[in-house]
Amino acid sequence: MTQKFTLSVPNELAAKIEERRDYLGNLSAIFQKAVQAKIQQKEDFEQRMKGDASMNEIIERLRGERRQEVQDCRSQGLDDGLEWAQAASYRELKYAAVHFKMHDDLYGRPLAPNVLFGDEVLGDYLSEKICDDPLMAPEEGYDLDTPAVEWLSGWLEAVQGFWSEVYNKVHQD
Numbered sequence: 001m002t003q004k005f006t007l008s009v010p011n012e013l014a015a016k017i018e019e020r021r022d023y024l025g026n027l028s029a030i031f032q033k034a035v036q037a038k039i040q041q042k043e044d045f046e047q048r049m050k051g052d053a054s055m056n057e058i059i060e061r062l063r064g065e066r067r068q069e070v071q072d073c074r075s076q077g078l079d080d081g082l083e084w085a086q087a088a089s090y091r092e093l094k095y096a097a098v099h100f101k102m103h104d105d106l107y108g109r110p111l112a113p114n115v116l117f118g119d120e121v122l123g124d125y126l127s128e129k130i131c132d133d134p135l136m137a138p139e140e141g142y143d144l145d146t147p148a149v150e151w152l153s154g155w156l157e158a159v160q161g162f163w164s165e166v167y168n169k170v171h172q173d
Contacts, residue, residue, distance in 0.1 A: 073135070073151040074154040078155070080154075081156065096163075136148040
């Protein structure tokens with residue numbers, strides 16, 4: 001059996017929902033998943049407050065939460081990278097896909113996010129995306145943590161994947 005709820009959303013959000021109806025899919029499923037996650041978060045917290053968890057259990061729980069945070073940041077980076085690539089100019093897209101790939105190939109590792117913040121083309125955008133997110137923003141005096149690095153890795157993967165997908169089609173005469 002199911003129960004029906006009526007939801008109200010601001011007009012601005014309703015317009016965005018209508019614009020992206022195909023992308024969003026089943027709104028009921030999205031709502032159910034979000035509410036279930038929120039309830040589970042509360043129940044887990046209540047259980048931890050009641051429980052007599054050992055230090056090892058606490059550490060394992062925190063490790064799992066950290067892994068999930070890293071996965072979420074990478075997934076968000078993939079989404080943000082694809083969104084950026086789709087809106088980028090040819091020059092910006094080529095620069096991001098080729099410039100950063102060359103660095104990976106030369107040094108065997110991606111550029112560090114704090115180095116990218118100084119990039120003339122993308123520094124402001126990348127800095128804003130990472131530093132404006134309280135879960136990824138570095139604390140004063142600290143280096144960027146794994147979530148920001150994972151977001152950037154996902155972002156670069158999406159941009160380079162998009163470039164690879166469109167490159168031959170764009171260069172056909």
